[in-house]
Amino acid sequence: MDKVVTSSNVFQTNKDRAAPLLEKLKADGIGHLIGGKLVPSISGATFETKSPVDGAVLASVARGNAQDVDRAATAASQAFKAWRAMSATMRKKLLHRVADAIEDRADDIAVLECIDTGQAYRFMAKAAIRAAENFRFFADKCADARDGFNMPGDEHWNVSTRVPIGPVGVITPWNTPFMLSTWKIAPALAAGCTVVHKPAEWSPVTADLLSRLVKEAGVPDGVLNTVHGFGEEAGKALTEHPAIKAIGFVGESATGSAIMAQGAPTLKRVHFELGGKNPVIVFDDADLDRALDAVVFMIYSLNGERCTSSSRLLVQRGIAERFIEKLTARVKALKVGHPLDPATEIGPLIHERHLEKVCSYFDIAREDGAIIAVGGKPHDGPGRGHYVAPTLVTGAQADMRVAQEEVFGPFLTVITFRDEDEAVGIANAVQYGLAGYVWTSDMGRALRVADALEAGMIWLNSENVRHLPTPFGGMKSSGIGRDGGDYSFDFYMETKHVSLARGTHRIQRLGI
Numbered sequence: 001m002d003k004v005v006t007s008s009n010v011f012q013t014n015k016d017r018a019a020p021l022l023e024k025l026k027a028d029g030i031g032h033l034i035g036g037k038l039v040p041s042i043s044g045a046t047f048e049t050k051s052p053v054d055g056a057v058l059a060s061v062a063r064g065n066a067q068d069v070d071r072a073a074t075a076a077s078q079a080f081k082a083w084r085a086m087s088a089t090m091r092k093k094l095l096h097r098v099a100d101a102i103e104d105r106a107d108d109i110a111v112l113e114c115i116d117t118g119q120a121y122r123f124m125a126k127a128a129i130r131a132a133e134n135f136r137f138f139a140d141k142c143a144d145a146r147d148g149f150n151m152p153g154d155e156h157w158n159v160s161t162r163v164p165i166g167p168v169g170v171i172t173p174w175n176t177p178f179m180l181s182t183w184k185i186a187p188a189l190a191a192g193c194t195v196v197h198k199p200a201e202w203s204p205v206t207a208d209l210l211s212r213l214v215k216e217a218g219v220p221d222g223v224l225n226t227v228h229g230f231g232e233e234a235g236k237a238l239t240e241h242p243a244i245k246a247i248g249f250v251g252e253s254a255t256g257s258a259i260m261a262q263g264a265p266t267l268k269r270v271h272f273e274l275g276g277k278n279p280v281i282v283f284d285d286a287d288l289d290r291a292l293d294a295v296v297f298m299i300y301s302l303n304g305e306r307c308t309s310s311s312r313l314l315v316q317r318g319i320a321e322r323f324i325e326k327l328t329a330r331v332k333a334l335k336v337g338h339p340l341d342p343a344t345e346i347g348p349l350i351h352e353r354h355l356e357k358v359c360s361y362f363d364i365a366r367e368d369g370a371i372i373a374v375g376g377k378p379h380d381g382p383g384r385g386h387y388v389a390p391t392l393v394t395g396a397q398a399d400m401r402v403a404q405e406e407v408f409g410p411f412l413t414v415i416t417f418r419d420e421d422e423a424v425g426i427a428n429a430v431q432y433g434l435a436g437y438v439w440t441s442d443m444g445r446a447l448r449v450a451d452a453l454e455a456g457m458i459w460l461n462s463e464n465v466r467h468l469p470t471p472f473g474g475m476k477s478s479g480i481g482r483d484g485g486d487y488s489f490d491f492y493m494e495t496k497h498v499s500l501a502r503g504t505h506r507i508q509r510l511g512i
């Protein structure tokens with residue numbers, strides 16, 4: 001008889017899968033991938049990475065500095081010529097092989113990501129699959145990457161083409177780190193760039209696995225290099241290295257500013273995906289059941305450690321009381337638990353310092369005069385890790401810190417509004433401009449608000465559903481540039497104009 005799949009036996013299967021992987025990780029440690037070899041730091045320095053679930057040391061990680069970055073940038077420079085010259089068909093084949101390798105190890109990636117970051121299995125199970133899709137999508141675009149325009153003139157035939165910019169640096173954060181790093185690395189490789197990746201120091205585990213999978217898939221040595229370490233050390237050195245032509249960065253807005261300054265002497269091209277304080281606006285004519293599902297999902301999934309989370313709920317006054325009542329019941333019922341348990345909706349936060357930051361907003365909310373309707377305290381979860389109770393703050397005003405600052409946890413701030421103008425005014429009155437969500441059955445209003453919102457991405461009557469060809473990125477302090485589809489190639493490639501004379505035009509004759 002078939003075994004019945006229950007939440008408890010999936011939890012046990014996940015634990016059984018994780019145990020030998022963690023044992024091996026601890027024994028092997030995590031090294032840099034440089035020029036196709038897994039190596040320790042030149043200095044021999046290491047740091048420990050710990051699980052947010054129970055504080056267990058997961059691995060000793062090579063701590064890179066400027067010397068290691070120099071070695072990786074040199075390897076990326078040496079590999080660039082051949083990778084750039086490789087036929088698009090061959091590059092496509094190799095990137096599909098990486099996608100195959102990710103799919104084969106999707107379950108391993110999922111459980112390791114849960115243990116290393118505290119993210120719940122229900123979301124991480126899909127993150128690895130999405131990472132493979134990122135590689136497949138850009139693999140299929142390899143052949144189009146160099147496409148340009150044909151612009152005939154009176155006397156010249158003009159065409160444009162694109163060429164890869166050179167070795168690039170990719171610096172990534174700790175939230176959904178595996179999926180997110182493939183989102184930057186896959187288009188860079190498809191464009192013909194070589195890469196030095198600096199993963200976040202709080203989540204190095206799956207970046208190590210990605211390095212190994214890319215190598216095993218047969219991608220030539222030096223095409224992807226990974227240097228682990230701290231932002232102010234390895235990250236800074238990467239942004240300053242003269243051989244690195246561009247930096248694709250995902251992280252905090254303040255770090256983006258620092259990187260821009262660090263990269264200025266070498267005129268780095270930069271692409272920034274930064275913080276957000278995204279509004280979800282619910283009008284009184286919306287489908288309130290669907291809106292409620294989306295509101296809860298977009299702030300309490302992924303522990304609220306999500307750049308596109310809808311961390312500000314703007315709800316129209318006439319429906320506010322009823323909507324907040326239902327919302328309160330849902331937030332109270334959220335399941336906080338072990339990240340490997342498929343029933344868990346919220347796992348422990350990434351790090352004790354991040355837990356402290358999120359918890360500091362409980363007092364800030366109270367001092368500002370807002371009401372903590374649900375949560376507002378740490379949570380005693382399995383393993384005694386960095387758990388926090390999902391939190392709902394009501395009665396907030398638009399200028400309060402809880403309505404202005406990115407908390408980056410399961411923390412939702414509710415503000416009420418009178419009409420469309422006021423909603424747009426409140427939505428735009430923050431330094432950020434990443435995403436916006438609008439719920440209404442009036443399509444004219446949906447389009448007016450979409451047009452007026454200062455944000456790079458707007459979803460109407462929807463939660464965030466990513467479609468890979470569309471532009472992803474933010475305005476204001478939320479970023480510079482767009483990812484996705486051809487937009488990614490605009491960043492990782494130089495546009496070149498080639499003009500061929502028909503041989504008929506008059507050339508001015510000097511010195512005769």
Ligand code: NAD
Pocket residue numbers: 171172173174175180198199200201229230231232234235236239250251252253255256258259262272273274275276306307406408434474478479
């Ligand atoms: P962070 O800025 O602290 O760190 C991100 C990366 O930058 C890490 O690898 C870190 O080591 C490195 N770094 C730090 N200082 C550096 C320096 N001076 N030079 C070079 N590199 C440096 O961000 P985080 O706390 O890891 O991630 C959370 C942030 O990321 C949130 O603000 C979130 O909104 C943002 N984020 C944005 C998007 C988006 O698409 N807009 C997506 C995910 C996360």
